[in-house]
Amino acid sequence: MGDIFVLIISCIFINNILLAQYLGVCPFMGTSKKMETAAGMAMAVIFVMVLAAVITWIINTYFLVTLNIEFLRTIAFILVIASLVQFVEMFLKKSIPALYAGLGIFLPLITTNCSVMGVCLINIQEENTFVQALISAIAYAIGFGLALILFAGIRERVMLGRVPKPLQDTSIGLVTAGVISLAFFAFKGMV
């Protein structure tokens, strides 16, 4: 039980997927201008990341490793993620239209969100068991959502201020992200 707690804390805060491992920065910059879009993206990522991590773990362990074709991992994983995103989109459209309306436009964007693929690869690299893989995927996804929503809140404020022209938009966004990253950096000594 204690191990799981440590794993959760370390995935959310210490190894935060965005701010410490630099994965998923493109959607982070792209969808954080408004709080609603940030929240939508965060929800969509949590949903897809957990599913993708579970499925890729199963495929890697029972298919790629047993057949000795691990060199196809990159292709297999990206195909799984791309088709999963499509499938989730169709499924939500049919059965949970309310959720689909909320997540809608963010779902296709997730295919090129490197944090999803990144989490799948990290799970394989660290040789996590199924339970560890599942828990760390959930925790990483929460960490992503947390960072994204925090950042959107700050960015909304920054937009109201008077930013010098060359620094506007992405530039000040990156500097802001650096400051948040610095705050998360303080968690490093915890575990």
Next chain:
Amino acid sequence: MAKTLAQEFTKGLWEEIPPFRLVLGLCPTLAVTKSVQNGIGMGIATTFVLVFSNLLVSLLRDVIPSKIRIACFIIIIATFVTVVELLMQAFAYPLYLQLGIFIPLIVVNCIVLGRSEAFASKNKPVYAIADGLGIGVGFTLSLGVLGGVREVLGEGTFYGMQVFGPSFEPFTFMVEAPGAFVCLGLLLCLMNLAGSR
């Protein structure tokens, strides 16, 4: 085809230099630029994938049905990423270990998919190669510059060589995650300043 081959190549070096002008592919930019060597290594790997995927996409542009083109592009890109991964494992193993999961992640680098979609799928193979090479070299240069700034300030070295005397206190902030964001933000600001003139 108003532009010449040379123009297609050079636009990647300044006009559309990634990741500054096209704000794409930020993740590898931030993650691997702890040193010049890593930055350039990553840049070369990405250039390789860009050139070959652009070439293949351009050759197949009339065969690929437009409805499933994105899926086809991704498979093409993933194939070349696997090639790069295996090549690096064989010939540049230390660099391969340094870059870690960021090599397979070239697949989801938006620059590569972006060029396939925006350029290669509409142009002749020769132009597609010029475009891929230009964007790739531009990306390599950016990573090299960012890596250089971070390595000199954060470690006091450049390409592994000592630049300052022994009394230099390394500015560790720069090689850690927060420094990456701040450094890229400030470089972007400088680029905007230079470009607005």
